[in-house]
Amino acid sequence: MSGDRHSIAETTVTLTDPDEIARREAENGLRQFSLALEIIRQHVKEPERPFRLRSSTILRLHQAALDGLHPLAGTWRNTPVKIGGSGHQPPEAAFVSEEVELMCDQVNDHWSDWSAVHLCAYVLWRLNWIHPFSDGNGRTARAVAYVVLSAKLDSLLPGAPTIPEQIATDKTPYYEALEAADQSLKESGQTDVSKLEEMLEGxxxxxxxxxxxxASGQADGCPPKTFH
Structure with a gap:
């Protein structure tokens, strides 16, 4: 594994000016984070309604992140995709929707017996493994995983930097943990997200x-949060 894991797809992007892209990415990052908090709040406000991970939630979070940046914002990819810096080849586009639904079923079926960190790690890995979008897979996977973690803990988690922000600060451990899970599945056919769990727990x-x-006044103010 070398460098950054990034999507390489056939679809063209909407914007080309670097400054405009940077501005839009920053705005969309805040929009996606706000949407994630809204989803979490809705669950916390209505505890009588068990959380269910839906493909529509994943698509909404992707739409928020890629709006105005990519023509397929909020939709599954319809072309092959590769992950730069990774040996994993995601499934063909025709299987993306089915794979996402199977992932959601796993989360919903094991909501009661899997820990919050394990659920979060599984979603974080599996969405990256499926790579359902032409772009924005990483930031969307981190947003969805954080929603799942918070919903399982039934809390708007306090503190900053958040887990997604910590990942964005140094992605090397994150990439290594994803690759370890990919390799485990390839070699043994078993899902092993233990390295991701260890990272997330910390x-x-x-x-x-x-x-x-x-809370005790010891921490400095933190900048706005995103899932980049």
């Missing part, structure tokens, strides 16, 4: 420790 602890510091 990041969750750091986020909550920072929340405690903020």
């Amino acid at each position: 990041m969750l602890a750091q986020q909550l420790v920072n929340a405690a510091k903020e």
Whole structure:
């Protein structure tokens, strides 16, 4: 594995000016984060309605991230895609919708018996493994996984930087953990997201420790949050 894991698809992008792209990505990052919080709040407000991961939720979060940046914002890819810097080849476009539904079923079927961190790790890996979009797979996977984690913990998690922000700061451990899970599936046919779980546990602890510091006035102010 070398460099950054990024999508390489056949679909052309909507914008080409680097400054305009950067501005739109920043705006969309805030929009996606706000939408994720809205989804979490809705679950927390209505505890009598068990959380269910739906493909529509995933598409909404992708739409928020890629709006105005890509012609397929909010839709599954319809072309082959490769992951730069990775040895994994995602499934063909024809199978994307089915794979996403199977992932959602796994999460919903095991909502009661899987831990919050395991659910989060599984979604984070599996969405990256499916790579259902022509672009924006990583940021959307991190947003969905964070929603799942928060919903399972029944809380708008306090503290910053958030888990997605910590991942964005140094993606190397994240990429290595994804590759380890990919390799495990390839070699044994078994799902092993233990490295992702270990990473997420540490990041969750750091986020909550920072929340405690903020509450006691020890932490500095943090910039707006996104899932980049």
